[in-house]
Structure formats: C-alpha cells, structure tokens
Amino acid sequence: MSVRGDGTAGTRCRAQVTDAKLEREVLTSERLYQSAIFDLVREEVRLDDDVVIRRDFVDHPGAVAIVALREPSGAPEVLLIRQYRHPVRAALWEVPAGLLDVAGEAPLAAAQRELAEEADLTASRWDVLTDYFTSPGASNESLRIYLAREVAEVPEPERHTRVEEEAEMISCWVPLDEAVAAVHAGRIHNPSAVIGILAAASARSKKWAGLRSVEATWLQ
Known part of the structure; x- marks a missing residue:
C-alpha cells in the first residue's frame, strides 16, 4: 500500500506506514x-x-536474536551476555544471537540453537518481538528478534562447548526495567539488545498483546 501526502514536510500519512519490497x-x-x-x-x-x-x-546471510525472559517473582528479568567485540574494541552486553548460516535451517530453529549454545537455555514459548535491517544503507542484513519465555536450563552434560571469544562470555539475569534504564543511560550499545529490550518493555506494557507468531512474514 502506498503512502501519500501533499508534498509538504510533516504531512500526515493517508495510509498505514508499512515497509515493502521495491525492485529496481x-x-x-x-x-x-x-x-x-x-x-x-x-x-x-x-x-x-x-x-x-x-x-x-x-x-549478509541475516541473523536472529533472542530476548529470553523469566519472571521468578512476578517481575520480568532478561538474560544478558557479555562478549568481546573486536571491531569496536569493547566488551558489550548483548542478548543471545547468531547468523543464519546453516543451510536449510529455519530461523526459529536457528534461534533455539543459539539460545542453547550461548545461554545454556531452552524455551517452551516463542513469539516474534520485532524485525529490523541493521544498516540498510550499507548492508542487506536482516535480523529477527524473538521473545523466548518459559525457559529452562540445558542439562550440564548436554551443554555446548564455547570457543574463542564465546569462551569468555558471562551471562546474568537483569530486571527488565533496569535493562531499559541501561539502554536510556547509554550503557548498552549492541543494537539487538537495545531494540529487543525496548520492544520487550513495550510488549509487556500491553500485556503481551500484539506479539506476532513465529510464522509471521519477515521482510528479508
């Protein structure tokens, strides 16, 4: 659906604002x-x-990220992991994420695999939080962020052996409100963490109404 205005700055859109593929x-x-x-x-x-x-x-092949939530005492907590990122020479607090680089692997399966490998967690409930292009002026990378709830720990004998930078990763559960405050304070910089945390807080404020199915259309 096209969006029309009268050509002046600040024109009110006359149709739903929706990104769409446009082939040149x-x-x-x-x-x-x-x-x-x-x-x-x-x-x-x-x-x-x-x-x-x-x-x-x-x-770029695209990627997935996961906002894992638990509510041990009624207040939601989000799992954050800290990983060294050499291009920016920084240790960043992130949410679990990974590339869509396994041939034939569905995005949800990739997200489930990454959650297990990076956080030693499984989840019984999955929804789509949001999708975004990481840098559409310079890359075709498209990223889907899932919300994973009803989490459980992977049994220790079945856990993935992490190597290289991942071997240094640490993880912790952070109250969602504190994570939101960290985003606004400029203490969290990873884009999937920033977007995922804010999207999760927004969804929670609406009592999780409007979350999309894992089968929802993805503009890739």
Whole structure:
C-alpha cells in the first residue's frame, strides 16, 4: 500500500506506514570481496527517473536474536551476555544471537540453537518481538528478534562447548526495567539488545498483546 501526502514536510500519512519490497533494475553486479561470513558487492541500479546509481554494500546471510525472559517473582528479568567485540574494541552486553548460516535451517530453529549454545537455555514459548535491517544503507542484513519465555536450563552434560571469544562470555539475569534504564543511560550499545529490550518493555506494557507468531512474514 502506498503512502501519500501533499508534498509538504510533516504531512500526515493517508495510509498505514508499512515497509515493502521495491525492485529496481539491476544493470551490473560485481562481487568485490568474499569472506566466510559476508561478501562485498557493487551494483549499478536504474531508478524510476532513468538515473543510474552505483552502490557498494555488504551481502549478509541475516541473523536472529533472542530476548529470553523469566519472571521468578512476578517481575520480568532478561538474560544478558557479555562478549568481546573486536571491531569496536569493547566488551558489550548483548542478548543471545547468531547468523543464519546453516543451510536449510529455519530461523526459529536457528534461534533455539543459539539460545542453547550461548545461554545454556531452552524455551517452551516463542513469539516474534520485532524485525529490523541493521544498516540498510550499507548492508542487506536482516535480523529477527524473538521473545523466548518459559525457559529452562540445558542439562550440564548436554551443554555446548564455547570457543574463542564465546569462551569468555558471562551471562546474568537483569530486571527488565533496569535493562531499559541501561539502554536510556547509554550503557548498552549492541543494537539487538537495545531494540529487543525496548520492544520487550513495550510488549509487556500491553500485556503481551500484539506479539506476532513465529510464522509471521519477515521482510528479508
């Protein structure tokens, strides 16, 4: 559905605001660099007014993230993990997350696997919190954030052995309200954590009404 206004700044939209796929004619496509995780691509694209533009972007497989919640005393707590991220030279508090890099693996299955591998948890209840593009001007990476509830610990003999940066990870349960305060105070920087925490707080304020099914359409 298109969104129409009268052309002036601040015009009230006359239709529902909804992102939608829009295909442009791709004239050329060149893979400049390939890595184990992502590629760098250069494309020439024709716009509707016949203007041709050239854009370089990261071709990414996509990812999932998980906001795991528990309510031991009626007040929700969110699981956060701290992991070293070399590109930003920082140890960041994050929510469990991972790439969609296993051939044929459904996004929900990937989220369940990542929750078990990074947090030693399973969950009986899953919903979609939100979806987002991490940096749509420079990458096609699309990320879905799930809400995982009714959690349980993975038995110790069945736990995943973490290596490299993941071997240094620590995790802890944080009251959701405190996590929200940390986001607003600028103490949490990971985008999936920021978006997931705020989305979870918003959903809780509505008594979890409006959460989408794990089968919900995903703009990838």
